Amino acid sequence: MLAYILEAAGWDPSAYIGAIVPMYKSNAKTGLGDFFVSEADESDESFLKLNPEVAVITNIERDHMDHYRTSDKLYASFRKYLEKLPSKGFGVISADDPGVHELGPMFARRLVTFGIDNPADCMAVNIRNHDFSVTFELVWLGENLGSIKIQAPGEFNVKNALAASAVALKLGVEFKNVKAGLENYRGISRRFEIHKNNGFMVVDDYAHHPTEIKAILSGTRANTTRRIIAVFQPHRYSRTNDMQKEYGRAFDDADEVIVTDIYSAGEKPIENVTSALVADSIRKQAHPGVHVTELSTLDSVIKRLKSQIRPGDIIITLGAGDVHKVAEEIACDPSLCAEEQSLYHVQTG
DSSP states (O other), X not given: OHHHHHHHTTOOOEEXXXXXXXXTTEEEEOOSSXXXXXXOOOTTSGGGGOOOSEEEEOOOOSXXXXXXOSHHHHHHHHHHHHHTOOTTOEEEEESSOHHHHTTOSOOSSOEEEEESSSOOSEEEEEEEEETTEEXXXXXXXXXXXXXXXXXXOSHHHHHHHHHHHHHHHHHTOOHHHHHHHHHHOOOOTTSSEEEEEESEEEEEEOOOSHHHHHHHHHHHHTTXXXXXXXXXXXXXXXXXXXHHHHHHTSOTTOXXXXXXXXXXXXXXOOTTOOHHHHHHHHHHHSOTTOEEEEOOSHHHHHHHHHHHOOTTOEEEEEOSSSTHHXXXXXXXXXXXXXXXXXXXXXXXX
16 A cells, blocks of 8 residues: 555655555566565564664564464564664554554654554544445544545555555655555455455455454455355464464354365474364354354365355455465356346346
8 A cells, every 4th residue: 555655656666565466467566766665574573684764563463473482572573673763764553453552662763653443643534334445534643634435345454544644644745645546556466355246256365363354354244234155264273273262253244154174384283273173163252143164175165155156145265375266266167146147236236
């Protein structure tokens, strides 16, 4: 989002992003401007190899414990990240995220805040969801600058937009360019990536942490009353073991959940840690109306979906492994709901 804003301002930034960006047709771009926008990776503390002049922290949660081992070390790493800021640099942090608050007293260097629920330098008010997009009014330092519409659902995307806006406005970008950049934004690969939206909808998302999953599903539910079928591929044995309880509360906004085998990502199996832990946790903690099915292979998931998809359904594949193959296969099958697609499209527009 920030790269789009800087492009709209004519600043021609360089960028290195963790997924394919439609505007660049790549995950990276070399610009002639003064700014380099980089998505930093906290999973193994490699973000500490960077020397940022502006540091953005959207949220901090207990994750990647295979590396950090303790929450104390996790928070210490983020403190080190902010400490790397030069005297003329600044940090942009969430006013709403409890994890960011755990950093403790902040630093003498200027910090800019963004948020929705708590007072902040950059805020969104009058938020309205409609047809998988969100409209809000941007408030900067107490002044309502105007309305923005982003083509990305969910409150978390509004907060992402606020973080990008805070950086840009602090750097001196005019509101008209902030608005143009955000309204041109069309997402990136595997981040609520819509593979099909005719007769039924197929979406793929990289979300694999419980909070990410909950955000995706709640953002989807805020835009529709249609049946939502979530296909979740747990990622890593260690994360599945550490967060099995949290997964149980992440799927309330789905109607049906299909849980596949764990994607190991190179990890060795942990005794008694299987995807059944996730499925059982959902059954115990989710709303009574959420139906859970365990299917071990992606082929079995595809077969199941092809037999049960109805016009109007929303299929969302979730996970950092290869579950995207399910979305791709389902989306490219022209026989699914073929007889009813035309009628459905006329009825819903």
